[in-house]
Amino acid sequence: MGRYVVRRLIQAIPVVLGATLLIHAVVFALPGSPAVARAGADGLPPGAAALLREHYRLGEPFLVQYGHYLAGLFRGDLGVTFAGVPVADLMAGRFQVTVNLVVTALVVEAVAGVGLGLYGALRYGGAQDALVLGVTLVLISVPALVTGFVLQLLLGVRLRQAGVGLFPVAGIAEGWRGYLLPGFVLAASSIAYLARLTRAGLLEALRAGYIRTAVAKGLSRRRVVGLHALRNMLIPLITYLGADLGTLMGGTVITETIFNLPGVGRQLADSIHLREQPVIVGTVTFLVLVYILANLVVDLLYAVLDPRIRHE
Amino acid sequence: MWKTPAPASPAGRPPGGGPLLAVENLHVEFVTRRGVVRAVNGVDCALNAGETLAVLGESGSGKTVTAQAIMGILDTPPARVTRGTIRLRGTDLLGLREEDRSRIRGSRIAMIFQDALSALNPVFTVGAQIGEMFRVHRGLSRRDAERRAVELMDRVRIPDARRRVHDYPHRFSGGMRQRVMIAMAIALDPEVLIADEPTTALDVTVQAQIMELLSELRRESGMGLILITHDLGVVADAADRVAVMYGGRIVENAPVHDIYRAPAHPYTKGLLESIPRAGGKGRALRAVEGSSPDPMAMPSGCVFHPRCSYRQDDCAAGEPPLHPIGPFRGSACHYWREVLHGSHG
Numbered sequence: 166m167g168r169y170v171v172r173r174l175i176q177a178i179p180v181v182l183g184a185t186l187l188i189h190a191v192v193f194a195l196p197g198s199p200a201v202a203r204a205g206a207d208g209l210p211p212g213a214a215a216l217l218r219e220h221y222r223l224g225e226p227f228l229v230q231y232g233h234y235l236a237g238l239f240r241g242d243l244g245v246t247f248a249g250v251p252v253a254d255l256m257a258g259r260f261q262v263t264v265n266l267v268v269t270a271l272v273v274e275a276v277a278g279v280g281l282g283l284y285g286a287l288r289y290g291g292a293q294d295a296l297v298l299g300v301t302l303v304l305i306s307v308p309a310l311v312t313g314f315v316l317q318l319l320l321g322v323r324l325r326q327a328g329v330g331l332f333p334v335a336g337i338a339e340g341w342r343g344y345l346l347p348g349f350v351l352a353a354s355s356i357a358y359l360a361r362l363t364r365a366g367l368l369e370a371l372r373a374g375y376i377r378t379a380v381a382k383g384l385s386r387r388r389v390v391g392l393h394a395l396r397n398m399l400i401p402l403i404t405y406l407g408a409d410l411g412t413l414m415g416g417t418v419i420t421e422t423i424f425n426l427p428g429v430g431r432q433l434a435d436s437i438h439l440r441e442q443p444v445i446v447g448t449v450t451f452l453v454l455v456y457i458l459a460n461l462v463v464d465l466l467y468a469v470l471d472p473r474i475r476h477e
Numbered sequence: 478m479w480k481t482p483a484p485a486s487p488a489g490r491p492p493g494g495g496p497l498l499a500v501e502n503l504h505v506e507f508v509t510r511r512g513v514v515r516a517v518n519g520v521d522c523a524l525n526a527g528e529t530l531a532v533l534g535e536s537g538s539g540k541t542v543t544a545q546a547i548m549g550i551l552d553t554p555p556a557r558v559t560r561g562t563i564r565l566r567g568t569d570l571l572g573l574r575e576e577d578r579s580r581i582r583g584s585r586i587a588m589i590f591q592d593a594l595s596a597l598n599p600v601f602t603v604g605a606q607i608g609e610m611f612r613v614h615r616g617l618s619r620r621d622a623e624r625r626a627v628e629l630m631d632r633v634r635i636p637d638a639r640r641r642v643h644d645y646p647h648r649f650s651g652g653m654r655q656r657v658m659i660a661m662a663i664a665l666d667p668e669v670l671i672a673d674e675p676t677t678a679l680d681v682t683v684q685a686q687i688m689e690l691l692s693e694l695r696r697e698s699g700m701g702l703i704l705i706t707h708d709l710g711v712v713a714d715a716a717d718r719v720a721v722m723y724g725g726r727i728v729e730n731a732p733v734h735d736i737y738r739a740p741a742h743p744y745t746k747g748l749l750e751s752i753p754r755a756g757g758k759g760r761a762l763r764a765v766e767g768s769s770p771d772p773m774a775m776p777s778g779c780v781f782h783p784r785c786s787y788r789q790d791d792c793a794a795g796e797p798p799l800h801p802i803g804p805f806r807g808s809a810c811h812y813w814r815e816v817l818h819g820s821h822g
Contacts, residue, residue: 381583384613471600
C-alpha cells in the first residue's frame with residue numbers, strides 16, 4: 166500500500182512536467198507583450214518595457230524560461246507576479262474560496278445526482294423515470310454561462326425582491342449562502358451525468374446474480390437495494406466523483422467569474438487577461454496537482470470498496 | 478387434469494397426509510415485446526419430506542421458471558403466474574402477502590444457484606453473507622451470526638472455516654464457493670431445498686463431491702430436495718423420482734428406477750438413448766431429432782409431436798393429459814403403452 170502510493174507519486178512527476186511545459190508553451194505563444202498589456206491605454210514610459218522584459222526574462226528563449234521556472238518550482242517557489250507578490254501567497258488567500266465552492270458543488274452533485282438516478286431506476290420505464298431523463302437532458306444541454314445568469318436573475322434578484330434573501334446575486338459577503346447558487350451552477354451538468362450513471366448502475370446491479378440470491382434469502386426490498394445493490398454500485402460512482410473533481414476545478418474559472426467569487430478560478434481568468442505568465446502557470450500547475458491527488462485518493466478508495474482489488 | 482397419482486400405499490407420505498410441497502396446474506407466462514411466452518403450462522408435481530425429486534429437461538423446458546415460481550423470485554413483470562397453486566404443507570404460497578412470502582423464502586424454502594461466483598455478492602465476506610440469514614430471519618447479533626456461519630462452513634466441510642469466514646467469495650475455488658452457497662441455503666434448516674443445476678459450472682470430480690454433500694445433508698435433515706438438471710448421470714445417482722419437462726409441461730413423472738428401466742414417453746426414451754454407454758464404442762449415438770419448440774409458437778396438441786417417432790394423426794389435435802400408468806407414475810403420451818413396451822422404434 167505505502168509502496169503503491171510512492172510509486173503513484175513518482176508517476177505524477179512526468180505529468181506535472183508535461184502539464185507545466187504545455188501551459189508555458191501556450192502562454193509563450195500568446196500574441197502581445199505582457200509588459201505592454203499591463204500598461205493599458207497610456208502606454209509605458211520609454212525604457213520601462215525593456216526593464217520589465219529583462220527583470221522577468223521575457224526576452225530569453227522559451228526553454229530557458231521554462232528551465233528557470235522548473236528550478237524555482239523545485240525550491241517550492243511558484244514565481245512572483247508582476248506586482249511583486251509571490252504567486253504562492255496569492256493562491257493561499259484564494260484557495261479557501263475555491264475549496265468552499267468545489268466542496269459545495271460536490272455535495273450538491275452527489276446528493277442530487279445519486280438521488281435522481283436511484284429514483285429513476287426504481288421507477289424504471291415509468292413517467293417519473295422519463296422525467297428524470299428529461300431533467301438530466303436539460304442539465305447537460307444548457308451551459309453554465311446560461312444557467313448562471315438565469316439563476317442570478319431569478320433567484321438572486323427576483324426572489325430577493327420578493328422578500329426571500331436566501332441567494333445573494335454574487336460575492337461572498339453573505340458567507341456560505343454565497344456558495345449555493347454558484348455551487349449548483351458549477352455542478353449542473355455533473356449532476357446529470359452522475360444521475361444517469363447511477364440509474365444505469367442500479368438497473369445493471371438489479372439484474373445481477375447476487376441480487377437474485379439476496380431476494381431468495383428472504384431479505385426485504387429495502388435491504389436488497391440499499392445494501393446489496395448500492396454497495397456494488399459505489400465503485401463507478403466514486404470513480405466518477407473523483408474524476409469530476411478535476412472538471413469542477415476547471416469549471417470554477419467560469420463560475421467564479423459569473424458570481425464574482427475571489428477564488429483560484431477567477432484569479433486564473435484575470436491573469437490570462439493580464440498575461441501574467443507566472444500566475445497562469447502557477448495556478449494551472451496547482452490545479453493539476455489537485456487533480457492528480459484526487460485521482461490517487463480515488464484509486465486508494467477502490468481497494469476499500471472492492472475487495473477484489475489490492476494495491477501491492 | 479391429472480393430479481399427483483394416488484399412492485398405492487401411504488409410504489413416503491408425512492403423517493397428517495399430503496405431500497410437503499405440492500404444485501398444481503401451474504401456469505407462468507412472460508409478457509415480452511414480441512408477445513406472450515408461455516414458459517410453464519400446467520405443471521403438477523409433489524415433493525415429500527426426505528425425498529429427492531429430479532426435474533429433468535433441456536434449456537427452455539421451463540424447469541428453472543417452475544423453481545423460481547416455487548421460490549417466489551420470478552421477475553414480475555415480465556413474468557406472471559396466471560393459474561395454479563403451490564402448497565407448502567397445505568398453505569398456498571401464491572395467496573400470501575409479499576411480507577409473509579419473504580419470511581418463508583430462505584427459511585422454509587431455500588435455493589442454490591448454478592453459478593456460485595455470480596450468485597454471491599463480491600463485496601461482502603462469505604461469513605457476512607451466511608450470517609445475514611440469522612441476522613435478518615432470527616435477529617442474531619453480528620457476533621452470534623458469525624459463530625453460526627463458522628459452524629455451517631464446518632458442516633459443509635470448508636477447511637479452516639474459522640479463518641476463512643472473513644474471506645471474500647473471489648478467494649474461494651468453484652467447489653468451495655458452491656459449498657458457501659449450500660451453507661447459506663441450509664442455514665435455517667429449510668424444509669425444501671431447490672438446487673438449480675448446482676454442479677453445471679464445476680469440474681467432474683467436484684461435481685461428485687457436491688452431489689454427495691447434498692445427499693448427505695438431505696438424509697440428515699429430512700428436507701425435500703428438488704434437483705433441477707439436464708444431467709442424466711446426476712439423476713440416476715441422486716434422485717428418488719424424476720419429472721421430465723418439455724415445452725413447459727411435465728411429460729413423464731416416475732420413480733427413478735422405472736424411468737431408466739422402461740421410459741413411458743417418447744421424449745424420455747429419446748433422452749436415454751442419447752447417453753453414451755460403456756461398450757458402445759463405434760456405435761453412433763442417437764439424438765432426439767429436431768430442436769426444442771419456439772415458446773412463442775408452441776405446437777398444437779402434444780408439444781412433442783413434431784419430433785416424435787410414435788406420432789399418430791390425433792397427436793396434433795388433443796393435448797394428452799398425464800395418464801396415470803402405475804403407482805407414482807404418469808406419462809403425457811397417448812401411446813405410452815407402445816413406448817413402454819417397446820413395440821416400435
